Amino acid sequence: MTLPSLNLLAQSILSGIFIGALYGLIGLGLGLTWGLLRQINLAHFGLVFLGGYLSYQMTASWKLDPLLALVLVPPLFFAIGVGMQWVLSKFAITPFNSLLVSFGITVVIESGIQGIWTADYRKLESPYNAMKFTVGKLYLPVPELVTLALALAACFGVWAAMRYTDLGKAMRAMAEDGKIAAAFGVNAQTLALVLAGGCAALAGVAGVCLALTFSLTPSQIYAWVGVVFAAVMLGGLGSALGPLAAGVIIGVSEAITMAVASPSWAPIVSFSLLIAMLLLRPAKAGT
């Protein structure tokens, strides 16, 4: 092992921040549904990729600016999320069963994606791909900066909404004690639909960011599950800022590992951090 140059280390940390922001953005919706709705929504990953593919389609076929997808995709996904939540609540799905049902939905989404776009790799081509800012010897690619900006905006936006709006307070109350909240007039069913729709919209946003920075292939859905779950567990279920912070920590740790040691060690970073958290502060993990 040789010590990396400062420039290499700094560039790697930047890379880690960027991908960590994506981990956090993907984890935001997952964490909220898990913490507030008590649903482990694996379909979230399928929705993220569906959002990515729709962004690709809009760019490749309809020649739209990929950032326009940020206007078109979230409302569509909000509706999808509401519909999914309505079905789940109709059948009174338990938290464990939500894991199974949502996994099935992911498989269906994967099959649908493959049926439409094939199993081959798809790459969203846009002028943004070649754009970057330089700070000294460090490079800040525009697609990654967009992802970071959106992750920050989404996480802080949700945080502010949960803290300062009546809707957000009602959601927190619902999660804390649904029956007491209902006694004070909180309509849990409606709130659940709104929350599920919002989380699905966030998945759509994450999908746009994914398409901006990565090649797409249906089977890659599962490559993100482990690391994002780790970010959510580390960051805290139902937390708006936790998954982002945890995602960045994981991303930077992975990047430093790749820069200093070997890229093949990177996959163990996220779960090592999670295990460390479970060992050192078990009460904090997932809360």
Next chain:
Amino acid sequence: MSLTRRRILSATSAAAGALFGLPALAQQAAGAPIRIGSTLALTGPLSATALTHKLVGEIYVEQLNKRGGLLGRPVQWIVKDDQSKPELARTLYEQLITSDKVDLLMGPYATGAILSAMGVAQRYNKVLVHHTFGIPSMAKYDMQFPAWSLGPDPQKTVSNSLFDLMETAKKPPKTIAIVTSKFPSVHFMSLGGREVAKQRGLKEVLFLEWEFGNRDFGPIAARVKDANPDMVWIGDIGLEGNQLLEAMKKIDYTPPIHFHLYPAPGPMTHSPEGANALSVTIFEEQPPFTNSGTAAEFVKTFNERATAAGLPDTHVEVQAAASYSAWQILEAGVRGANSLDDKKIGEWLRKNKVDTIQGRLRFDGPGNYGDDLMKIKQVQGGTWKVIWPTSFASPGASLQVR
């Protein structure tokens, strides 16, 4: 344009119509069909390439039946989806033999699945012709036959061929960075390349490995840039090489010489970063490969059918050529042995040579491997051109260095 079920059915119907439009030839094949079974990774991480193999198999079986089938009987291909999982491939090959009771086997795609299928074939004493098995030293079954002509020691022979080419450069590289996926067949070759590079006096300035399915190539790109090698050996499969080149571009770095082991060929030519990328091949759509009528006909048919099916890459290169060759080998074995008896087919193949679109193949070396027929190609002007050895080079093509 995407590959859809409708397109596949449409293409298949058209092919069936063409087949039925040749009653004189079709009637030469009579009786119960000879059933050939295989799996392919029709879903999962390897499915993009497996679709090419599926199309090739369909083309070959159609052509074969037009020529009267095998032993006077039509041929039916039963292909199952192993989902890119070697363990599932094993189960499905068991099923093909014991439940579907196929007459013959054809190999699956990719090293892991082929290894699984090989174990099953050995258990039931079935011939297994396979395409793109990447670790010849693991092919120990005496009735397996490789269609990918990379020789018994490709990690040495292919690497030496590459470095022979490098010595023809105006400024031969003195330093090398080796970065590689740990996908089994890729990793095997990269370790071999690493060893050969040392033997030939290249100074290794960086060696990195990543897990197959790696998400972030940014830090890897940064390390390569920091090391500043004369040449980068990228042990990639699929789009890994493209992803690494894109990550390099984001930090304003382009390696002067970059070799890619098993890239997705289409995306590499389409990407601006892919300019001057080097890779290996056994067949390209150019003379002398297309000098034979069989090869020329196959290229034309594949181009048309791949376009109709919406495949993103419609060219015949390593994967399609190895796949077609596999069918040629199996057909030759059956015809030569004049039998469906696997033992007789195996004996015939080991004692005889088979003419394929790659060239003449033999199976009398270690692990039934023959000669290393790999060539070196480079992306020039947005297309792959063979540049080494010179006897196979595209007219006017030679090594280009940034």
